[in-house]
Amino acid sequence: MHESARADDPSPSWYSDRLHHQPVELHYAPYRVATPEHWAYVIAHCHLHLVFGHLVPGRKSPEWEIACDLFVACWMNDIVIGRPPDEYPVTLPRSVRDVDEFYRELVRDGVRPEFEGYGFAGSRPDFETSDRFEPKIWQEMFVERIEKSAFETLKSTAEKYHDVPAYSLSTRARLARDWFVNRFPMLGSLAAAFKIIEDEAICTRLGIEVAAISSMTKEIYFNPKVPMTENEYRFVMAHELLHVGLRHEVRQQGRDAYLWNVACDYVINHWLVEMNVGEMPRFGVLFDLTLKGMSAEAIYDLIVANLRRFRRSRTFRNEKLGDILDSNPDFWDYVEGRNLDQFYRDCLRNGLKYHEESCRGLLPAGLVEEIRALALPPIPWDVELGHWFDDHFEPLEKRRTYARMSRRQSATPDIPRPALFVPQVLLDQRTFGVVLDTSGSMDRMLLGKALGAIASYATARDVPRVRVVFCDAMPYDAGFMDVNEIAASVKVRGRGGTVLQPGISMLEAAEDFPKDAPILIITDGATDHFKVRREHAFLMPQGRKLPFKPAGPVFWVR
Structure with a gap:
């Protein structure tokens, strides 16, 4: 005014x-x-x-x-x-x-x-x-303020005289949560698992303009300064719960966190409008009919190609940050028992099953498909790396030779038997290159995991030696090394950031390196743009990304 x-x-x-x-x-x-x-x-x-x-x-x-x-x-x-x-x-x-x-x-x-x-x-x-x-807007704001004033009075009275916790009192957000628990089984178990935080000071500190969610602390944050009806609270709460239930923070996979959140918002809001869950807030949400039916990954690729159009998109948190608060989506890897990742997957999957069995209505096909896909556990990075080795190194057919005798049977020690062997010519052809980023930004623990997995898979597939190039300020060609000796030779040094192109070019130009041998690049993504002219793959820490779109597969090490 x-x-x-x-x-x-x-x-x-x-x-x-x-x-x-x-x-x-x-x-x-x-x-x-x-x-x-x-x-x-x-x-x-x-x-x-x-x-x-x-x-x-x-x-x-x-x-x-x-x-x-x-x-x-x-x-x-x-x-x-x-x-x-x-x-x-x-x-x-x-x-x-x-x-x-x-x-x-x-x-x-x-x-x-x-x-x-x-x-x-x-x-x-x-x-x-x-x-x-529009006089209705001012009337609703007045009602909202009266409700808030009454709630604050009840809250202070309950805490002062009756020792009742404030979170047990009913607000519109908690009424919306109760509606999901009692009326909407698909999200009911997820809604019951989260604590609602309605604190203006906390929201201001975290930069939350409307709402946000944290799967790590199991909390949903609502900014009480924003006037919303109960139906609008249902829409926003369902939006945040689907972020966690569909594991969007895990599926980010090195993408830009804010742009990935925007892409997921478009998908979720379309589903909520189709299901008629709550009411779309009056202040506007990310909703575009031209993106209907597209997956979050496809929308993300579209956003990256049209940054001018989507850069100022506003999530429920603000126009610069996504409404998923967790920075480390893999914190549960070290929790004993059933981890939170499995808990969230089970909540949404069982909720869908109950929804269908009780004939609660139709759901968008894309949402049902994504929930059912959650039942399939993600393939670990080391298993994917093993498949990559299988694609490039077929099992060798061993031959029998009398040049080296096998162990004699105890019953007939006088009868010689040939031993199995692999021709050395075939072993010499089985190799691959490793371009290793040894700058100071590399995590030593993750580096040890990656090199240990490489050594075990290379040994299992009869790869005796690997051509190694260390990259820091300058590339260093270590030549062919035994796979078990690579980890002992690595020294992480420098201040972070390196240039990998000279090392890759050196390896590709080496005369003693087979022309069809693949290259495995181990880096944290803090590097300039580079090109690889032969088959290659990347080993990177979870959550990191390259400054360009990779042509080869990327294995995220956790």
């Missing part, structure tokens, strides 16, 4: 409202000299016109203005706000409960002489509006 002084009206006015669209302008008389109690009464009178819905487009008759003024005056007389100005009548009509009924009574019987000209704008009406004005 904007306030300004008006000195161009000589009439003895206090203020007037002008509402041409949604911003409300309050014009007050600067020459008026009055006590703070008088001004409090007048300004509150003005605001109550707004929240009671008196500014109805098309109603401009004097009877309507007087009816509204007397209705507000009676209401303020009951709750005692400030002190009415001395020039206005102290004796008010009977208590006015219905302004429309009182207006019809004034039209039918006429206005009593003592109430003619009653108002605070002098010769002009107290309020003016246009046909585009």
Whole structure:
């Protein structure tokens, strides 16, 4: 609401409202000299016109203005706000409960002489509006503030006198959560597992404008400053629960966290609109009919190609951060028993099963497909690496030779038997290159895991030696090394960041390195753009990404 002084009206006015669209302008008389109690009464009178819905487009008759003024005056007389100005009548009509009924009574019987000209704008009406004005918004904000005030009073009283925790009291967010538990089984178990946080200070500190969720702490955050109806709370809560249930933070896989969150928001909001879960908030959400039916991965690729269009997209958190708060989605790897990842998958999968068995209605096909895909456990990175080795190194067929005898059977020690062997020529051809980033940003523990997996898989597939190139400030060709000796030769040094292209070019140009041998690149992604002209793959820490789109497969080491 904007306030300004008006000195161009000589009439003895206090203020007037002008509402041409949604911003409300309050014009007050600067020459008026009055006590703070008088001004409090007048300004509150003005605001109550707004929240009671008196500014109805098309109603401009004097009877309507007087009816509204007397209705507000009676209401303020009951709750005692400030002190009415001395020039206005102290004796008010009977208590006015219905302004429309009182207006019809004034039209039918006429206005009593003592109430003619009653108002605070002098010769002009107290309020003016246009046909585009929406009074319902201000009424809902008023109701929201009354509810919040009542809740804060109950909260302080309960904590002070009855030792009742504040989170046990009902708010619209908790009523929305109860609705999911009682009426919507697909998300009911997930909703019951999360604690609702409605703290303005916490939301301000975390940069949460509307809502956000943390799967690590099992908490959903709602900013109490944002007025929302219960149906809008249902929409936002379902949105946040689906983020966790569909494991979006795990599926990020090195993508930009904010843009990935935006892509997931488009998918989730389409499903919620199709299912008619709650009501889309009035302040707007990420919703585009042209993206209907697309997966989050496909939408992400579209966003990356059109950054100008999507860069300022606003999530429920803000326009710079996603509403999934966790920075480390793999914290549960070290938790004993059933981890949280499995817990969230089971909640959504069992909720879908109960939803279908109890005939609760149809669901979007894309949502059902993604939930059922959660039943399939993700393939570990080391298993994927083993498949990569299988694709490039077929099992060798061993031959028998009498050049080296096998162990004789105890029953016939005098009969020689040939031993199995692999020709050395075939073993010499079985090799691959390893370009190893040894800068200071590399995690030693993850590096040890990666090199240990490489050694075990190479040994199992009869790969005796590996061509190794270490890259830091400059590349260093270590030549062919035994697979079990690589880890002992690695020394992580430097300050982070390296250039891998010279090392890759050196390996590709080596005359003693087979032309069809693949290359395995181990890095943390803190490098410049580079090109690889032969078959290759990447080993990278979980959550990191390359500065370009990789042509070969990427194995994320956790």
